[in-house]
C-alpha cells in the first residue's frame with residue numbers, strides 16, 4: 056500500500072517519476088538522487104513508495120545537500136542521516152547521503168544517476184550554471200530529472216506570501232516594502248508573530264536578508280537558456296498536474312500516482328504560460344544522445 060505523503064509536492068513528484076520511469080530501459084538498480092534533500096522526508100517517502108508503485112524495479116536512493124547555504128541549522132545533515140537510519144536500518148545511508156559546499160562539483164562520477172529530482176531547491180541555488188551542468192554530467196544518457204520550484208515570474212513570493220518581493224534587487228527597498236505590507240497585515244508576519252513574537256522591524260530585516268541572500272529566482276526564459284546551454288531539453292509538461300493534486304487533496308479525492316504520458320502540447324504550453332505567474336512549476340529534463348557538432352568536411356562530402 057502507498058503511504059500518505061506529508062506534502063503534496065512529494066506525492067506529485069512520485070507521480071511524475073512513476074510516469075517518466077515507464078519505458079526507460081534499466082538493467083541495473085535505478086539510481087535516484089534527491090538534490091537539496093534537506094531533512095530527508097522526500098527520500099523517506101520515495102524509499103517507502105517508489106517500489107510499491109513500480110513492482111519489480113530495484114532502486115537505490117541517494118541524497119545531496121550543501122552545508123554553507125545558510126538557511127539550515129548546524130548539524131542538520133547528521134539529523135537527516137539519523138532519521139533515515141532509524142526508518143530504514145538496512146540501507147547504508149552514510150554512503151548514500153553527501154553534504155558539500157555550494158561551490159563544489161557533486162561527489163558522483165559521470166553518468167551515475169538514472170533519475171535526479173529536487174523539491175523547492177532551484178530557487179535557492181546560488182550557482183545555477185554549476186547546478187545544471189552537474190545534472191547534465193551525472194545523469195546517464197537516457198536518464199531524466201524532475202524539479203519542482205518557483206520561478207521569478209510568479210506573482211507571490213512563496214516564503215513570505217507577499218507579492219513581487221522576490222523581484223527587487225535593492226535590499227533597502229525590499230526591507231521597507233516587507234515592513235509596510237506586514238504592518239497592514241499582509242503575508243506571514245501575523246502568523247509568525249503569533250508563534251514566535253517578533254517586532255515588525257526585526258521581521259522585515261531578517262526576511263529581507265533571507266530573500267536577498269538565500270534565494271535566487273530564475274525566470275522562465277532563464278531556465279530555458281540554462282537548460283539549452285547544458286544540452287538538456289526542458290519541458291514543463293506536468294506543471295498543471297501539481298495544481299490538480301492540490302485540488303484533489305482539498306476535496307479529499309484519492310491521489311493520482313500515474314499521469315498521462317501522451318499529452319497535448321498546446322494544453323501543456325498554455326498551462327505553463329499561465330501557471331508560471333501563480334506558484335510552483337515542474338521542470339522535466341531528459342538527457343539523450345544529442346546532435347551537438349557540425350559535420351566534418353568528410354561527412355559533408357559523403358552526404359553530397
Ligand SMILES: C[S@@+](CC[C@H](N)C(=O)[O-])C[C@H]1O[C@@H](n2cnc3c(N)ncnc32)[C@H](O)[C@@H]1O
Nearest residue numbers: 090091092093120121124157174175176179180
Ligand atoms: C527549501 S529547502 C527544500 C528542502 C527539501 N528539498 C524539501 O523539500 O524539504 C532548500 C534546500 O536546498 C538546499 N540547497 C541550497 N543550495 C543548494 C545547492 N547549490 N545544491 C544543493 N542543495 C542546495 C538547501 O540546503 C535546502 O536544504
